Amino acid sequence: MNVLVTGGTGTLGRHVVMLLRQSGHRARILSREPRGHVDAVQGDLKTGQGLAKAVNGMDSIIHTASATRESLAGRAVDVRGTRRLLTMAKDAGTSHVVFISIVGVDRVSYPYYRTKLRAEKVVREDLIPWSILRATQFHPYMELILGGFSRLPGVTAIPFSWQFQPVDARDVARRAVDAVLEGPAGMLPDFGGPEVRDFKSIAQSWLEARKSRRRLVNLWLPLKGSRQVAAGGLLCPDHRDGTLTFDQYLAERYAL
Template identity: 45%
Template sequence: MTSIVVTGGTGTLGRPVVGRLRTAGHEVRVLSRSTPPYAVDLREGGIALDRALEGASTVVHCATSARGGDEQAARSLITAARRAGVEHLVYMSIVGVDRVPYPYYRTKLAVERQIEDSGIGWTVLRATQFHDLLYRLFQGMSASPVMPLPARVKDQPVEVTEVAARLAELAQGAPAGRADDMGGPEVRTFESLARAYLAAAGRRRAVVKIPLRGAAYEAFRAGGHLAPDHAVGTGTFEDYLTKRLAVTGARR
């Protein structure tokens, strides 16, 4: 039985990754900032992180924060992983981090480079945006009677459990370097996705498309965050909405 550490193991992606690995028979240690017995702040590292990594052969790094700190957390994790003799470091990244000059994407790319230069066997999987991200985005945008959307932008959302299955598969194999990108089954306009959300949530809103400025917006508009040649996901946004609203028991 292999010992595998999953950082961010209580998050949207981490939970199904942990479930997949445990079902496959591995001992999985779940790292998060507040969940015992491995409550660890990766930015600080220290004895708690060393204890969590002791004897582990593989680390699946799912922990991330759009509020910052990812590069510091990666440095701490890599240093501790070297001390512990970890053989395989698996990182979850985003399609387009090398093409879209968005601050969070730049951070993800910097972490990729840290992992590549770590001296540890590594695998990086890039995926398009999860359905959950769009759901929360549209939920916030539809709070007012007028729903503003960035003009001429498309997206390719993917089902998180499918990404988790692929990440768990990669974690159980040998270091693979850059794995093939993973995208959702459909490249769709932001407007069509927003209208699907409104219909499923039972909300009537005026949709207004707003042209934006800046290099990041231009890169998104050009499709730098899409992977049409790797549309391997099967779950659609409508599939996700049906499941999400059935679970919540409410039309939101």
């Protein structure tokens, strides 16, 4: 199968590309900066540049690209960019898109999640047949937010009660590849990591793995989104699909 992987340079996308190629399929990458990548098309969802070339000859798309690091570009990339991509895919005769989304985007009121929900709505417009795969937080993302809460010297201040079900990007990539091979299926079951853990215990494991002596402090955030995350809005405890735990990921990453 010929598959376009948008975001094929990202945390999830690079595993998707690897798995597709290992199983004998063609994986073409869409990237703004494709230098150093094979079978890659330079393009930008924000402007539409390169998208027609990227979809040309592709049977399916695994759409993982997202403005994860530019909050102001969210709508332009994720919502309008997805519509542009799927409109061109329709013209090119592409027969399936697997859109990667996040468990709980409809339960937690963060601006990025609202953007993802809007992008899901674009996918559901049926420009081309679709599947939507919602996953929980990837392990490197847990580290990214822990780093964000560790800006003060000597202290990591986090809401202890937030609950997560971190998942390995390789497990999600495997599910995404199966989904593209299975064909359009609409809304797929949520895909979660093997364990539900509170943020305090996740942070303790992280600090231990990094041999850090930072003090853990409970942070009270009087925000609706924070209460929703503490109440389990990002979890799918009935879908503990991932195989690798956060501690196993840390052991691998920090060679414990």
